[in-house]
Amino acid sequence: MASKVTSAVMRKGLRVLGVAIRAEKAVFTAAVLASALYGVMTVASAWALGWATEHVVLASFRQGGVGGGALALGATLIVGVSVLKAFGVAGRRYFAGVMQYRMQAASRRGVTRQYLRLPLAWHHRHPTGQLLSNASSDAEAAWAPLAPLPMAVGVVVMLVTAAVSMVLTDPVLALVGFLIFPAIAVLNLVYQRRLSPLATRAQQLRAEVSEIAHESFDGALVVKTLGREDEETARFRARAGELRDANVAVGRVRGLFDPLLEALPTLGVLAVLLIGSMRLESGAVTPGTLVEVAYLFTLLSWPIRALGWVLAELPRAVVGYERVQAVLSATGSMAHGHAELRGEAPARLEIRGLRYAYGDAEVLHGVDLTVEPGRTVALVGPTGSGKSTLAQTFVRLVDPAEGAVLIDGTDLREAARGEVSAAVALVPQQTFLFDDTVRGNVTLGLPVTDEEVREALRLAQADGFVGALPDGLDTRLGERGASLSGGQRQRLALARALVRHPRLLVLDDATSSVDPQVEAKILYGLRDAARASTVVVVAYRMATIALADEVVYLEHGRVVDRGPHEELIGRCEGYRNLVTAYExxxxxxxxxxxxxxxxxxxxxxxxxxxxxxxxxxx
Amino acid sequence: MSSLQGTERSALATVRHGLSLTPEFRKGLAGTLALAVVATVGKVIVPIAVQQTIDRGLKGSVPDVPYIRSAVLLCAVAVVLTALCAYLMNVRLYRVTEASLATLRVRGFRHVHDLSVLTQNSERRGALVSRVTGDVDQISTFMQWGGLMIIISMGQLLVATVLMAVYSWQLTLLVWACFLPLMIVLPRFQRWLSGAYTLVRERAGDMLAAVSESVVGAAVIRAHASEARTAERLDAAIDASRAAQTRAQRIVATVFPVTEIVAAATVAGVVLLGVRLGVSGEMTAGSLVAFLFLITLFVSPLQTATEVLSDAQNAVAGWRRVLGVLDTPPDVADPGPDGVELPRGPISVAFEDVSFSYPGGPPVLSDVSVEIPPRSRIAVVGETGSGKTTFAKLLTRLMDPVSGRVTVDGEDLRRIRFSSLRERIVMVPQDGFLFDGTLADNIRFGRPPATDEEITLALTELGLADWLEGLPAGLATPVGQRGESLSSGERQLVALARAYLADPDLLLLDEATSAVDPATEVRLARALEGVTRGRTAVSIAHRLSTAEAADEVLVFDRGRIVQRGPHAELVRQGGVYADLHASWVAAARS
The missing domain is CATH 1.10.287 (Helix Hairpins)
Incomplete structure (x- = not known):
């Protein structure tokens, strides 16, 4: 049963290698040729040494001297063969590397292209950590066997050459080789098979230890304020102990097989000496041959392990390759139509019978809503009422399961690619900044002048702190904008939307971290400047709601009521309870x-x- | 800016100091080393066997088969014994190093938690994590491979040299003359290589950051249609990573075969000189051939030398970073068993001329003196950066004042045992950090022995029973990594319940309900008013009603308490509080 599974994995693994070989034919050929040169020259170096022993060393001892010609030939043979071997090694390593890295890069480009192409709903179904490892460790694992592959091919050439040369020199000594070398190969395969699951487990535990440390240090303040250092240390110690045991298990296997793999060829050499000297007696071989075969054994004992490396990497490679393939073959991209949405005037937004579900849980149960051009509407509702999800459908981050979102009467699904984002801008609750300059974060590649960027920053009340940054618009923000406060980040995200002069601006609780005074300035500024926009704003704060012409009150994924604030306060109990709680x-x-x-x-x-x-x- | 100890010790002193912290490692080290010596000596079996066979077995025209047979048998026994020693050595080494490094890991981990928040915050989280993970792994790689290789390689060179010298001192000199230049340039190669690999790691890091942006920022990229630009950035990062890898590989591919050629040249030289020596009767044919085998013992240490050197450097750097943590004294130290244990009961607090500034920074708090009587309800207000949070951190002894002192029930905070202090004074920070686990796990963090019933009761007392019922799996609801399956408001509810379950005598809330929706927040505030009755409560307030409900309001402005008193009185006074009050009112109503 187990062997069946393994052979299936091996077949798959060889198919993965086939994919790489077809993709990089020229590089692979170069690597294999270099490796074959290395293989032949390794055998040749033993032969050269045997020749020198027989015709130079032993000859001169026997005859009390040898001609200068034989000396020079011996030395030239030894050095010449090794230079060729060195070229073989260099070529093999270099081309193997080129091939491996090119394939990795190609997988990474393909995978990340898919990340950008697939709809957000697909992203929601896959945890971030998984997507990251698809592009990093999986892409790496998939092509890891390419590093030792040319070497393994070279080793096969080496073995065939060695076998032929041994049979030619002495069939009996060759028999010793035919026993020892397959034994080394098999032993190494057994070694890798035993090691592989243990090493994987140790790797897994290493990641878990790291996760615990990460989480625990992230929550250091909580640990400290509640005095839970002992419990946390115990949690860490338990996992670190498991890691220790796993590493020791790996060490046991290594500790057993490494000396065995070293001892086996040594025993082979001893056997050659014993059997060879008996053959000498019958005159079948010369002492030079004996030295040659013994030397060959010493040389071959290490490269022969490369076969095991390739085979050991295959199962991991298959897993990595399949994960990468799963991303590459994912479908469900958003279809686009041909309608245009661009324009100057504020947009009219219409929602018809919209339903949306995360998996089985429907969160929006048939929402109908119209926002007339130039109006400002506040979406209000308790936590979990579906406001953010609704806001996401306006920019077509997700498509409704049923119903439609229309801008000026055009279904968003019929709009051409790029049209929706040109007409509608969403400022999400969670801001996201790129590791780029302030300018880069605001424009995101949109061709706008610095003047327009500054104007957008001014409207978002971000001009002040941006001006105080060391390099102004050219200041790099670092990973996720770590150097800025929450409120500052929100204001940059707002500027990012404003610089696009959207016809519909959607603010999803986008100023929650901004001081109330600053928020008020932003909102008044928007009211004056954003005349060209229809605005939908998700909010809790009264000051924000006060700016809206009309309020839409949501509860449990349904529009419960809509109308001016003053009217809703009077007639809608849920709304009244929510917004007047403080008062x-x-x-x-x-x-x-x-x-x-x-x-x-x-x-x-x-x-x-x-x-x-x-x-x-x- | 890191405020961890930068150890300026030499490499050797670093390792020695490191080893002194892991006494387990030294235990049985002598035995392991003895096994290593035997395993190393075993490597010369083949050359000796070859020499004996050629010189004694093949002397004369007929081989002396019985002699060869016994010599080979003896060697075979030696090979088996050597392998056995190597096995025992490996197992001992793995057991001991892994045990001692696990201890070091745990000590490092604990020490990070013992450091003050100030020190913790001066380091990037990832950097702290790597001090108990990757850095320790580097030490372990070195101890199990690199360090061992150094010993074995040295031994191999030594044993080979001794045996060579026995056969012929002239040829020994020749071999050393050939290999010495290589040994001298190898460290240079290694620096070159390690520079190339540093670049590989940096580029890989850049690439991961770019991929991570494209995944985490997926919504923003789509919302603003910047797919093309992102793809460009990704391709550039992926390609830069590939280029760095290829460059490093090119260096490796050119450097390593050089030893191969040097070895071959040495073999050729040995043959030429050896024949001359042999002819003049200074050495035997067998020992000359044995020399050719001994040269292979020189090659392998040199081929692994660059890796061993990098490994050693990494290990020393790893030691330095781990020791950097362990050698940093916790500046906010637990007085331990010598400290004072406070009896339970309502708490009074006094700040006496307390000043605080971050190292090298301007004062954040200046001469703050205030008394908080037991059972009082205090609101702390002020603009961002006025010193409110610093005040809270000093009160909970997350940091110590630069001058002045903070006392609890008349006792200096610095003299109170942490176990007692953390039980009696609990702060709920604004960012309600949750651990990956269930809701119950997270609330129970406040008091580990608490039962599910007690947790449910606590939530009910806080007026959160409805919320709990609305959750899909109740107390067993998983909260996700960092609590991200819950909304930020819900995370705050859990953090609050967690602190409440801990049952402290002084509860300190640092804008602990700022992300909760208004109706829930009001309900919660009422419940809190009830459950904290009889305890001392300090709230850093972000809205009006908290301040209004307090017995006393402390108004912070630029590191000082500028006004204090009941809400109504402060409004009447005008000044900082009245301004703040006005802006709150404007935000809350219209």
């Missing part, structure tokens, strides 16, 4: 104060009220 609480508190603490409290309350009202009017 009601305060009112109750004041009432309590008045009732409880008597006149001084009451007087204070009155003063507070007046002050507040004045502030509001101002």
């Amino acid at each position: 009601r609480e305060e009112a109750e508190r004041e009432a309590l104060d008045e009732a409880g603490t008597g006149t001084p409290g009451a007087a204070t309350g009155a003063v507070t009220e007046e002050t507040e009202e004045e502030e509001v009017r101002a």
